[in-house]
Amino acid sequence: MSNRHTQSDVILIGAGIMSATLGSILKELAPDWKITVFEQLEKAGEESSHELNNAGTGHAALCELNYTSEKSDGSIDISKAINVNEQFQVSMQFWSYLVQNKLIENPQDFIMPLPHMSMVQGADNVKFLKKRFETMSKNPLFKGMEFSDDPETLKEWIPLIMNDRKSPEPIAATKIDTGTDVNFGALTRMIVKNLEEQGVEVNYKHSVHSMNRMKDGSWEVKVHDKDGCRMEYHKAKFVFLGAGGGSLELLQKSGIPEGKHIGGFPISGLFLQCKNEEIINQHHAKVYGKAAVGAPPMSVPHLDTRYIDGQKSLLFGPFAGFSPKFLKTGSNMDLFASIKPHNILTLLACGAKEMSLTKYLIQQLLLSKEQRMEELRDFVPNAKSEDWEVIVAGQRVQVIKDTEAGGKGTLQFGTEVVSAADGSIAALLGASPGASTAVPVMLEVIKRCFPQELKKWEPKIKKMIPSYGQKLMDNPALLEEIHASTAEVLQFNK
Numbered sequence: 140m141s142n143r144h145t146q147s148d149v150i151l152i153g154a155g156i157m158s159a160t161l162g163s164i165l166k167e168l169a170p171d172w173k174i175t176v177f178e179q180l181e182k183a184g185e186e187s188s189h190e191l192n193n194a195g196t197g198h199a200a201l202c203e204l205n206y207t208s209e210k211s212d213g214s215i216d217i218s219k220a221i222n223v224n225e226q227f228q229v230s231m232q233f234w235s236y237l238v239q240n241k242l243i244e245n246p247q248d249f250i251m252p253l254p255h256m257s258m259v260q261g262a263d264n265v266k267f268l269k270k271r272f273e274t275m276s277k278n279p280l281f282k283g284m285e286f287s288d289d290p291e292t293l294k295e296w297i298p299l300i301m302n303d304r305k306s307p308e309p310i311a312a313t314k315i316d317t318g319t320d321v322n323f324g325a326l327t328r329m330i331v332k333n334l335e336e337q338g339v340e341v342n343y344k345h346s347v348h349s350m351n352r353m354k355d356g357s358w359e360v361k362v363h364d365k366d367g368c369r370m371e372y373h374k375a376k377f378v379f380l381g382a383g384g385g386s387l388e389l390l391q392k393s394g395i396p397e398g399k400h401i402g403g404f405p406i407s408g409l410f411l412q413c414k415n416e417e418i419i420n421q422h423h424a425k426v427y428g429k430a431a432v433g434a435p436p437m438s439v440p441h442l443d444t445r446y447i448d449g450q451k452s453l454l455f456g457p458f459a460g461f462s463p464k465f466l467k468t469g470s471n472m473d474l475f476a477s478i479k480p481h482n483i484l485t486l487l488a489c490g491a492k493e494m495s496l497t498k499y500l501i502q503q504l505l506l507s508k509e510q511r512m513e514e515l516r517d518f519v520p521n522a523k524s525e526d527w528e529v530i531v532a533g534q535r536v537q538v539i540k541d542t543e544a545g546g547k548g549t550l551q552f553g554t555e556v557v558s559a560a561d562g563s564i565a566a567l568l569g570a571s572p573g574a575s576t577a578v579p580v581m582l583e584v585i586k587r588c589f590p591q592e593l594k595k596w597e598p599k600i601k602k603m604i605p606s607y608g609q610k611l612m613d614n615p616a617l618l619e620e621i622h623a624s625t626a627e628v629l630q631f632n633k
């Protein structure tokens with residue numbers, strides 16, 4: 140059998156939320172371009188983007204305490220929360236555009252309104268939460284946030300958490316009703332299905348092995364067709380490495396200088412999933428607590444109502460842990476294979492700095508189900524083991540790189556775009572705030588890699604994202620308008 144060769148304008152590697160989002164934006168901006176996708180699994184959205192591999196929080200910084208910090212003068216810094224919220228508003232506008240233009244259907248299959256809450260215990264934490272609430276509620280982005288330390292009000296908000304609570308410690312929470320639960324797996328599948336309907340070729344069971352830059356600046360991608368047991372060679376002017384945890388390896392294989400001195404630190408995850416419908420129905424919110432000392436910031440366990448396949452469910456977690464795999468379906472050799480002469484010093488420096496994190500993750504990994512249930516009982520005092528089952532979540536690969544602020548080998552908890560100077564290839568690394576920011580992050584890829592087209596594309600981008608180029612915080616009237624229209628299109632009021 141001869142090897143298959145094709146030529147495309149754009150190759151997207153991986154069919155997770157990032158490639159799906161980039162593909163759908165590009166399809167709107169340049170409908171004539173040939174886009175080809177390679178996905179090593181049998182379906183789209185099966186790795187981190189799958190609904191049970193992530194927590195499904197539409198991260199708008201409405202409840203995540205790690206996006207705000209107390210400054211030395213006692214005031215609260217909410218700049219990161221503002222940034223995350225602004226980014227989420229961009230994603231929501233694009234999802235509304237997709238629904239309004241019938242590119243995807245039934246918004247309730249992927250997004251549901253759900254109160255977002257932060258909950259803390261202990262006098263100092265209650266004081267912090269109150270100050271945080273006072274600062275945030277003055278900002279139009281967080282309008283509608285409520286605070287309470289009154290047990291009776293809290294019982295109304297979170298009966299499952301408050302009933303049978305014996306701890307004498309003071310407890311307080313904030314609540315905001317404009318939060319969401321997002322099924323990123325369903326959204327990915329819907330977008331990819333639409334791309335296929337529009338003629339995008341999505342090749343499943345095709346694993347990208349490596350890539351080579353051609354003399355004319357384009358790329359030739361070597362792909363293993365798993366069913367056909369053969370190698371294929373596909374050319375494109377632009378390649379996006381949207382392979383999730385697999386992106387770092389591919390970036391290294393591309394050989395671009397921008398991909399050097401970067402390493403990855405894998406963090407695994409587990410959830411406890413409730414099996415008892417009576418308990419599931421007593422909770423209706425995403426409730427985020429405060430991180431334990433030494434825990435990575437994005438691994439704060441939270442008690443979440445989830446909507447999956449039209450059914451309400453209840454998840455607690457993710458519990459962080461350590462696994463050398465870079466993908467849930469990856470290999471135990473992934474971490475070792477990512478060590479290269481150019482990043483070994485960066486990795487060693489990080490290893491020395493992050494000993495306590497590694498120790499914490501290994502301790503977490505060794506927890507028994509009963510020990511995890513004890514953590515759950517901080518939220519649900521009378522939780523019974525038989526009602527909950529442990530499920531394995533997705534892998535997150537945090538970026539390690541040298542930074543001016545942190546020095547050599549600094550562990551990054553954000554999402555990072557790495558692109559070649561000529562814009563012919565870009566990779567998405569990192570995991571947080573992750574899927575929620577897929578749209579602004581993919582717009583950043585477009586800005587960096589297609590600067591010559593941007594001017595021409597801007598009017599269309601503004602149609603898709605009315606607030607494009609503006610800060611909603613500074614434009615409360617537009618913010619109100621966008622909130623109202625997205626709520627209507629995404630059927631939040633049904």
Ligand SMILES: Cc1cc2nc3c(=O)[nH]c(=O)nc-3n(C[C@H](O)[C@H](O)[C@H](O)COP(=O)(O)OP(=O)(O)OC[C@H]3O[C@@H](n4cnc5c(N)ncnc54)[C@H](O)[C@@H]3O)c2cc1C
Pocket residue numbers: 152153154155156157158177178179180183184185186187188189192193194195196197198323345346347348381382383384385386389407408457466532533534535567569570571572573574575576
């Ligand atoms: C435990 C956990 C909780 C999270 N919670 C949230 C949350 O609440 N909210 C939020 O917004 N985000 C959350 N995230 C982050 C979010 O899940 C990710 O940022 C997002 O799903 C990443 O999407 P992706 O498309 O980059 O990667 P993925 O969804 O992992 O997709 C990558 C795809 O590439 C394929 N692939 C890999 N290598 C190759 C190759 N060589 N050839 C071909 N295909 C390949 C994979 O099979 C996969 O389908 C969480 C993540 C985890 C792990």
